[in-house]
Amino acid sequence: MTADPRARMQLRVVSPHKLLVETEVLEVQVPGLDGYLGLWPGHRPLNACLGQGELIYKTVIGREERVTIRSGLLQVANDKILVFTDMEDDD
Template structure:
């Protein structure tokens, strides 16, 4: 059994992360799930959430939104539409996006696409949480 996993996080633009990790936690559509070396192979749909991974005693966190994860006993490959490292998140822009989404959800217009507005709010809140968590270290 492998002692570490090769974690690869890929967006349409680039490979964001390639690292040897001891543990990975992913936001699946059915809830968060953890992966350790030797995990049973699976393919999982991902939703808006925090992806965390541990290397030794150090934990790392990213914001991701929608995608797929392929889990093999010694490898986790994440294909995500959006993935952001904490240092790449523009906190001011995320705060503005949160305010816009909340305003949209607060309006009672017939043309409101509730699912889209709720998704935008979830992404903005996630970005703010990931950025603030990284700055708190």
């Protein structure tokens, strides 16, 4: 992880029907199967299954955003976070 306040990550959240989120973020919290996982710039590569809960991310302007998901898959590499998910209300 890095202490550089300018460090960013690219977050993409995709459902079977649409792209839900595509933005630069400062940090992300995702619902893992055994609790929440925190992701910050410089995180080592990771693949994980996600459980039901809220995916929470902080935008580059410091605003906290949330997406409710039922389950999914997470991939983290090179400050890029990709989440494949079903969401609670995928209309």
